[in-house]
Amino acid sequence: MPHRILLVPYPVQGHINPAFEFAKRLITLGAHVTISTTVHMHNRITNKPTLPNLSYYPFSDGYDDGFKGTGSDAYLEYHAEFQRRGSEFVSDIILKNSQEGTPFTCLVHSLLLQWAAEAAREFHLPTALLWVQPATVFDILYYYFHGFSDSIKNPSSSIELPGLPLLFSSRDLPSFLLASCPDAYSLMTSFFEEQFNELDVETNLTKTILVNSFESLEPKALRAVKKFNMISIGPLIPSEHLDEKDSTEDNSYGGQTHIFQPSNDCVEWLDSKPKSSVVYVSFGSYFVLSERQREEIAHALLDCGFPFLWVLREKEGENNEEGFKYREELEEKGKIVKWCSQMEILSHPSLGCFLTHCGWNSTLESLVKGVPMVAFPQWTDQMTNAKLIEDVWKIGVRVDEEVNEDGIVRGDEIRRCLEVVMGSGEKGEELRRSGKKWKELAREAVKEGGSSEKNLRSFLDGVVG
Numbered sequence: 001m002p003h004r005i006l007l008v009p010y011p012v013q014g015h016i017n018p019a020f021e022f023a024k025r026l027i028t029l030g031a032h033v034t035i036s037t038t039v040h041m042h043n044r045i046t047n048k049p050t051l052p053n054l055s056y057y058p059f060s061d062g063y064d065d066g067f068k069g070t071g072s073d074a075y076l077e078y079h080a081e082f083q084r085r086g087s088e089f090v091s092d093i094i095l096k097n098s099q100e101g102t103p104f105t106c107l108v109h110s111l112l113l114q115w116a117a118e119a120a121r122e123f124h125l126p127t128a129l130l131w132v133q134p135a136t137v138f139d140i141l142y143y144y145f146h147g148f149s150d151s152i153k154n155p156s157s158s159i160e161l162p163g164l165p166l167l168f169s170s171r172d173l174p175s176f177l178l179a180s181c182p183d184a185y186s187l188m189t190s191f192f193e194e195q196f197n198e199l200d201v202e203t204n205l206t207k208t209i210l211v212n213s214f215e216s217l218e219p220k221a222l223r224a225v226k227k228f229n230m231i232s233i234g235p236l237i238p239s240e241h242l243d244e245k246d247s248t249e250d251n252s253y254g255g256q257t258h259i260f261q262p263s264n265d266c267v268e269w270l271d272s273k274p275k276s277s278v279v280y281v282s283f284g285s286y287f288v289l290s291e292r293q294r295e296e297i298a299h300a301l302l303d304c305g306f307p308f309l310w311v312l313r314e315k316e317g318e319n320n321e322e323g324f325k326y327r328e329e330l331e332e333k334g335k336i337v338k339w340c341s342q343m344e345i346l347s348h349p350s351l352g353c354f355l356t357h358c359g360w361n362s363t364l365e366s367l368v369k370g371v372p373m374v375a376f377p378q379w380t381d382q383m384t385n386a387k388l389i390e391d392v393w394k395i396g397v398r399v400d401e402e403v404n405e406d407g408i409v410r411g412d413e414i415r416r417c418l419e420v421v422m423g424s425g426e427k428g429e430e431l432r433r434s435g436k437k438w439k440e441l442a443r444e445a446v447k448e449g450g451s452s453e454k455n456l457r458s459f460l461d462g463v464v465g
C-alpha cells in the first residue's frame, strides 16, 4: 500500500509554496498526495503542478471570492468560519477515502490549522505539523507558552533560551509576542497559543514537526524541544533550483507556484545588467509598505545608484501606478513590477543583493542561491530571521530600525546597508563567502543521502510504521 498523505496548507503564498514542494518530494519517494486548500486560494494558484499521484481537493471557507474584511473582529469571524468548514471538510474527506478503500495514512497541516489535526484525531489518523518558519521560531514560541513568557516580554534583559544560537534581545523576537505590539498583531499570539495547546494534548498523535530548514543551518534549534520529533526536511525550494547546476524553471513540473501573475520581462532586463550589479527589492506576498516607507526606500535606491528590480505591491484596490511620487525617476534607473518569478531573479548572475523583509521563504531562497541580503524585517518571524541572517549565518546586514522618524526607517540607513552589502569592502566579501557556503550546504542537505532527504524517508517509513 502506498503512503497516502492529506496535505492542508494555510491559504497564503508563504505556506503554499513550501507545501507544494513538500508534496512533490513525497511523490518522488512513492507517496500519493492530496492537497486541500480553500477554493479561493486553489483558484488563484496559476501554475499548479500536474503529477501522477498528486490530486487536489479544495474546500469552501465560505469566502470563495476571497476574504475582504479588515480589522481584528472581521478576521476573527473569518477565522471561525474557516475553522468550522475546514474541520467538517477534513472529517468528510478522511471518511470518504476510507470508504473507497484508499485510506489516508497521515494528515500533514501547516501552522495555525490545528483544527485539521483535531479532526484527524477522531479517526486515529496520525498527523504531522509542517512548520514553515525556522526551528528557532518554533523554540521561541514553545518556550513562550511553557513558562518563559515574562522573561521574553521584558525588553530590558537579554534573552537566553534553549535552542538559541546566541543571546537575543526583544527586537529579535517574533514581533507579536512583545507587550508593545498593536492589538491586531497580538491576535497572532492567541492563534499560536491554540496551535501549541493542540500539540500539548496528551492523546495527540502529532509527534512529528517537519521543519522547512536544514541540519547545518539550525543544529541546536532542531534539538531544543525534546518532546517532539523535530526533523528538518528543507529547504523546500523547487528542486530544479537545488540541482548542481543552476537552471531556469521547468514549468512542466510546476516550478514555483504563484498567486499573482509574474511579470515576464524581468530576466531580459537583468540580462542587460553587469554581473552582480543589481539590487532586488521585495517584501513578500502579504505585507504592504506604507507610502512614507516606500519613499525612503526610493531615496536609498536613487542615492546609491545601483540598478534595481523592485516588486512594489499595493493594497488591494489601491492604485499608485501614477501616484507614487518618485515613480518616473525610479523607472529611469531601475525596474518596478507588481510580481515576479522570484527564484528566477535570485538565480540570475547580475543579482548582487536582496533587500528583503526576511519572510522565511525569501530567506531560504536567498541562502540557496548564495545571495547576500539587506534584512529589513517588518513583523512576525521576520525579526528572528533577520537576527539569524546577520549574526548567525552572516549573509546579510540588518537595517537599524532605531534610525527612524515616526517609525519610518530613514533612506540614509537603508542606503548605508546597501552600500556595505554591494561594496568591495571586507564585510561585503565576508557576506559573499558565506553565501557560497550556504548555497553548498543547502544543496548537500537535499541531495540523495543528505540530512533532509534521509529525514523525509524516515518520516514516511514511520508513518506506515
Ligand code: UDX
Pocket (backbone or CB within 6 Å): 013, 014, 015, 017, 132, 133, 256, 258, 282, 283, 284, 285, 286, 287, 311, 338, 339, 340, 341, 342, 343, 358, 359, 360, 361, 362, 363, 365, 379, 380, 381, 382
Ligand atoms: C509569510 C510571512 O510573512 C513570513 O514571515 C513567513 O515566514 C512565511 O509566511 P510572505 O510574507 O509572503 O510569507 O514572505 P515569504 O515567506 O518570503 O514568501 C513569499 C514567497 O513569494 C516566496 O516564495 C517568494 O519567492 C515568492 N515571491 C515573492 C514571488 O514569487 N514573487 C514575488 O514577486 C515576490
